[in-house]
Amino acid sequence: MLPAFFDSVLALIVKTSTDLPPDVRAAMRGAMAAEEPSTPSARALTIIAENIDQAATDEGAICQDTGMPTFEVHVPRGSDQLWMRQQIREAVAKATALGKLRPNSVDSITGMNSGDNLGPGTPVIHFDQWEHDEIEVKLLLKGGGCENMNIQYSLPTELQGLGRADRTLEGVRKCILHAVWNAQGKGCAPGAVGVCVGGDRTSGYMHAKEQLFRTLDDVNPDERLAKLEAEIMGTVNSLGIGTMGFGGNVSLIGCKVGVLNRLPASFFVSVAYDCWAFRRLGVRISARDGSITRWLYRDPSNPTIPMIDQEGFVRTGREVQLSAPLDEAVVRSLKVGDLVLVSGRMFTGRDAVHAHLMKHEPPVDLRGAVLYHCGPVVKKEGDGWKVTAAGPTTSIREEPYQAEILRKYGVRAVIGKGGMGPKTLKGLEECGAVYLNAIGGAAQFYARCIERTDGVSLTEFGTPEAMWHLWVRDFPVVVTMDAHGNSLHKDLEAESAKKLEPLARVDSR
């Protein structure tokens, strides 16, 4: 057996969850340099950069959604894959117990969280043999917000703003542009896409995700695909989606395209969208004792350069201070674009809580309350709890419920990310409430705005889905949907759709 194998895999998981690889850091530095100072995107990037540094320094999860752990393992001939699989599963459970991974494995029928990230299909572990005498383990942690933005096209097809996409590389180019436009800020832009041209519906998605194991700065060995990747990167940012969909100069930090043969009748283009919190690392492991012989994607002998070389997020003095519970007149005075610092009590609530509130009275008084779409990472400390990672989750999933919850219970502010749809916008107007966009993935930054956690309800839904009672101070957010019928998300989606049109070309290839 390999006595150090378990520790090596555990070290890989912890590092992947807490420290972004150098190529992603470099791309995010590039994004920061490309945005005009003081714009919403620039301010969001400052919070993101601060968050990246905080996570690495304190070994905390970069984002509270530590995603679906996906391992790609290469082993020499004769390796005991059953034993390794078990060791990897135990390392995942240990990392979860240490608070480096959020419990994310949920029974799809009962909704019960297994609590340790183990269950049918989780974690994902793919084994392959190779000719080398070392073991290679690569890990991708990709969260639900960006996973939900994956998309698969069957060509030929008609695409909004881009016209017909044929079974050609030009058609593939249109699909990639459409996928980035479709994601807007919901997948925590600026993101990166892994793409597969061809394959079947299953292998296409798998191969698309495998592209995310390439570094952002590599060059595709296939010249045709290298050209396509360069073309996408050269044009996609003109869509103006920007960080979190706030509008800006950088919408994508990477495009990696692979190709598989297909059936004559099928032509799929599969796109795996990853967020800025692009957590991917790997290790080479000795087949003699299981110890790490070298890291992939990072060189531990090179010191990590902090993302922020000055003060991080600083107040401009123009922020509106809000203190919960909120007064209707104050909330109605807010407008899209206002920067807000929230203090006081807020309650978390995401999918299970929203479904529950449609049929049951809330366990707390929600009049004037701030409802935070968030599934935090929480550690038990003595008789209490400590929230160690607490960024927003994608709000659009609550669109079927949100307006009714505003009307029924008097919630005055909803905090989340990516924006919500027309039903919620109407509900905000009717009820005198606002939608406040927090910076997706900034889990460490927001955890530091939480002064204490003084209760929790609905624990039967599991840690991420329970209703946590948080006391926060100066929690920075942006009004992106107000009580006057205005929505930054609606406007930006329409504007960026118009920008797709000049990128459409007559398909001649």
Ligand code: SF4
């Ligand atoms: S950064 Fe955003 S999309 Fe990515 S895992 Fe975190 S919440 Fe999900």
